[in-house]
Amino acid sequence: MRPLHSQIRAVLGPTNTGKTYLAVERMLGQMSGMIGFPLRLLARENYDRIVARVGLSAVALITGEEKILPPNPRYFICTVESMPMDRTVDFMAIDEIQLCADPERGHIFTDRLLHARGRFETMFLGSDSMAGLIRHLIPDAVIESRPRLSTLSYAGAQKLNRLKRRSAVVAFSVDQVYELAEAIRQQRGGTAVVLGALSPRTRNAQVEMYQAGEVDYLVATDAIGMGLNMDVDHVAFAQLSKFDGARRRPLTPPEIGQIAGRAGRHMNNGTFGITNNVKPPDEEVLRRVEEHDYHPVRQIYWRNRSLDFASPRRLYASLNVHPQQEELTRARDASDQVVLAALMRDEGILARAGSRDRVQLLWDVCQVPDFRKVMPDHHATLIGHIFTYLVDKDGRLPADWVSDQIERLDRIDGDIDTLTARLAHIRTWTYITHRVDWITSAADWQARTRQIEDALSDALHQRLTDRFVDKRAAVLGRSKGAEGADLLSAVTKKDEVVVEGHVVGHIEGLSFKPHDAADRREAKALLAAAHRALGEDAPRRVKALEQSPDQDFGMTPEGRITWRGRVIARPDKGDSLLSPRAVLLSNSLTDTNLTERARIRVQNFLDAFMLRRLKPLLAPDIDPHSLDAAARGLLYQLRENLGALTRKQAADTLGALSKSAQASLTKIGLRFGRDWIYLAGLMDIKAVRARAILWSAWSGSPVPEIPNSSSPSLPRDRVSDPIWPMLGYTPLGPIALRLDRWEQLTAKLRHHPRKTPFLGDGKFCAQIGLPEKDPALAGVMRALGFKPAPLKEGTQDALADPPAFVPATRNRNALRKSIKPETPSAKTQKPQRPVTVRPNPDSPFAILKGLVSRK
Structure with missing residues (x-):
């Protein structure tokens, strides 16, 4: 990739500092980007997260064994080796840049350090030990050091049978890992196993088993040192030396810190120690690991x-x-x-x-x-x-030879070592089949190798589970209580509700979704036990809801509030049009105090959401005390009508408005058109949707369908005519036209020479949001007081040229009067709930009115 002029940042620090999160957020803020990760597993994990935010069509995944390439992706998630370096992107990031010092792969990371650049921003993520070298090799790089979000401390030596729950035990040979896993199975009931030789699917399955709480221990090699984000509280080293491909050597402090750093996540502190009679590290090594104080990297591989x-x-x-x-x-x-x-x-x-x-x-x-x-x-x-x-x-590779090499691996019999060897073979062939220039029918062979790899991965996961997890048979019929009183139940971290080891339902947001039971008696017992677990879990869930940032919440186009992607509430009618009340939907919370706490958190999100979308309306950047009475009255009218008024509605206020006040209002985006007064900051589609949700909550009507683009016009039949101005549009024939486009259009028509036909060409159609030669164009022009111009002599097809229109009246004043916003007939209006704020019956004005009426 040709080096480009861009801002270069090195974001350095220990594990659990939020570096990857920062890089992803920075990338998504650009129009295009690419991140190189050190592992396929880590690339896939972040690909899935980014797809959930921006959609499948916007993200590509490129690794040696997997390629997902939509037609025009904006973002590329890759392993470092597989990055398409000939592609120019706005943002570029390389994760774990300290691997420049790795004897095997370091030269690849060094190449990216020296040559990979984004058009506007380049970011290198990794250890503080790279700071000096980056500063020397890239003098214009900005070095940013980030502290660990939690502490990491040494906890000493412990025997295997004394390790606390949620511990990971680390060794550096397959035989040692299996030996430790067998010991933990006998002493503590079971463990998950993670090895570098496992396929990503098998590793994920083992990690998920641990994360779900099915086992409380994990035995692994240094494969957990990067990319696996788990709820590990303690890391115990069963070995402190490893074979690096050339010799057996002690682990360096940075290597110990990288692996031990898996303990603790986010704000949770973690510990590390030793087990299996390992000699403890030197005090200086422990200090360096605890303080993340490592010798700087002096040389990197090239x-x-x-x-x-x-x-x-x-x-x-x-x-x-x-x-x-x-x-x-x-x-x-x-x-x-x-x-x-x-x-x-x-x-x-x-x-x-x-x-x-x-x-x-x-x-x-x-x-x-x-x-x-x-x-x-x-x-x-x-x-x-x-x-x-x-x-x-x-x-091209011969199809029969490729078939023979691949199909002989389609077997799931054998022990753990046999399945591991077959997995390694099929992963090599998965890489080969992704070279589409070498393979005939590459897509078919890619699907076939993926099918075989998945089958082998699942079989290997089952063999590992059978060997290293002692599952207790969960027999529901053993329950002595008719209502399931003595059944063990819990809610897992995957939000599954488990009774005696059986998943009986799951939680979506705040609601419990039960699964089908075998019979009525079983269902009754299971549900009783499940609701007991839900009650015990409710405080934790509500606390998680309260502590969630606003980014965890969302608003659907239908006006439903989500939390972590699940619908939990909706806006309802509040004290005023601009103050909707959040109402929780059906949920499993039975404690009224917890319910209100959850509702208040959702209400806070709803208020913040509306403020973000409608800030020019709800909190304009202007001091109301600096405005005169007329200006404050005009702002009040605008709030009552969601940001738009006709000149006629505001006639009295406009007559009293001073020029200085009008200038101040113009600075906050208020536009004084010939026909409409509106806030320009509310014309984007997000503000239109927010206004539609406010109107829906106040009126009790469904939220009108608003497309996901800032369209200049919408079909008129989406809502009744009186509602369109509250959304920033005005009815015009078969469409509703955005107010700013209305002002532009009518000004153009009023100043168009009367004797010159007006052409409805592609540019004009785009201005009002219609496809060229759309039949609706005639209805729009008719509503503006125009009619189709007579066809030229000899012309057979009116659609052969841009349609032309002429005024329907010769009277210039009559034409000008016709170019005004439509006033819908009261007879054609659908009955609507009032959109004005009801007066307070206890106010002095209401009491005065009552006294006058009695007289």
């Missing part, structure tokens, strides 16, 4: 990106070029380079790589990842077959 494809040997030589800066050190030979070296010993491969294009193809094939982690020569054999077939078979 590999030449200017490759020479003249021949395989020159390609290999260009990969071995040394960097010119002392802060950069040449990366150890990565797997793709090792495979290239192995293939260069094959004369058949060298003979086929006789041109630049063939050498480029050879390098592309060498980058197929080896998820199997077999010996390099074994992987090179597969790569050699792929390259040979691509050269000899016109750039």
Whole structure:
């Protein structure tokens, strides 16, 4: 990617500082963006979250094994290796930038550090230890340090059977992980298992089992060090050394801190310690981990990106070029380079790589990842077959060979190790099938490999669960109480209501949705136990509602208030048109105090929502005391009519309005048109919807359907005519036209030469929000006092040219009078609930009126 002039920020700090959240928010604030994550699992997790906010069509997912590419995505969520570096985006971010110092993958992160740039903003996320090096390599980068949201402290040594619940135990070999998991199963009932060799689907299933509370322990390798956000309170190290691919060495303080940092989330503090008779770390190491005080990174790994494809040997030589800066050190030979070296010993491969294009193809094939982690020569054999077939078979792999390689992996029998090996094989083939230029019917093979991977992942999850979780049989018939009094029940963190291990329903927002029961007696017992769990969970749920930020709430186009995506309330008629009252919908809260607390929180959101959408109306940036009486009266009239008045309605007030007051009102967006007085800040679609919701709550009518765009016009039959001005529109023939467009249109028509036909061309139609040559155009012009112009002589089709219109009357004054807002007939108006505020019967004016009437 060509470096662009953009703001470069390095947001650095320990785990649990909100760095990723910040990057996502910054990206979504731009028109386009790309984030590179260190793991496929982390990329997928953030892809799902972003899709939930902006929709499937706006987001692409690109990893080695998975590609979801809508036609015109705005945002790209990728693994760092798979980032399309030739695409220009407004925002660019790289997560875990400290991996520049990783011996295996560091050169890729270094390449992104030096060359990946967004058009307007570039952000690097990672450890504080990278601050000095980034400052040196990128002098114009702004370094921002973020503190951890919670504390992390050392808790000492504990035996496995004394570890507190919600603990993760960490080891660095598969055998050690299985041994620890078996011990925890025997002593504490069961554990989830997370290994780097597991597929993302299996890892997710194991983590979900832990998150749901089905088990309280997790045994894992350092695979949990990045990307897995779990409710872990304590991390216990069963080993403090690891094999890094070259030698066994002690863990560094940053590595300990990265893994231990999984303990505690958000504002919850976490602890870490040792177990399994491990010797404790030095006091200095513990201090550094607790204080997140790590030695700065002095050197990072680099590999030449200017490759020479003249021949395989020159390609290999260009990969071995040394960097010119002392802060950069040449990366150890990565797997793709090792495979290239192995293939260069094959004369058949060298003979086929006789041109630049063939050498480029050879390098592309060498980058197929080896998820199997077999010996390099074994992987090179597969790569050699792929390259040979691509050269000899016109750039495509033979379908029968691909089928034989893939279909033999479609088996779910065998033990944990067998299934793990098959998963590694199919993941390699998943990557290959995403090279659509190599595979015939690539989409079909992608679906097939995904199907096999999912089946193997599910089978492996079941084997791990069967081996390391001792599930107690939940027999509902054991209940002694007829009403389920002695059934164990609870609400899980996934909002599932569980009775004796069975999911009997789930909570949506504040409502309980029961599942079907086998029979009436069972249903009665289950529901009784479920409601007991709901009652116990209600304070926690209401507290979560009260503490939720406004971002967790939303308003549907139908005028329903949501919390975490679930409908929980609606606006109802309040004390005035501008003050709707929040009303909770059907819910499982039985305590009136809790119900009112929940309603008050929703009311606060509703008030803030309306203030955001309708600020020019509800809280204009003007001191009311600086205005004269006429100006304050005009603002009052506007509030009563949701931001729009005809000149006739405001005639008395306008006559008394001073020029200085009018100028002050103009500054806050009030527009004084020839026919309408309106607030320009309420013309956008969000404000129109908010006004529609206010009108609906006050009148008791359904919220009119408003499209998701700031359309200049809407079909007139959406609501009755008197309501349109309250939404910022005025009826005009078959449509309702936005007030600002009305003023522009009528001014144009009034000043149009009377003897010159007015053309309803594409530009004019766009101005009033109609497609070109729309039949409704004639009705609009008729309502304005115009009629179709006579066809030119010899013209057969009126639609062949832009339709022309002429005044329906020769009288200029009559024409001007016709170009006015329509006043709907009282006979045609549908009965509406009044939209004016009812007077207070206890006010002095009401009492005075009563005395006068008695006289």
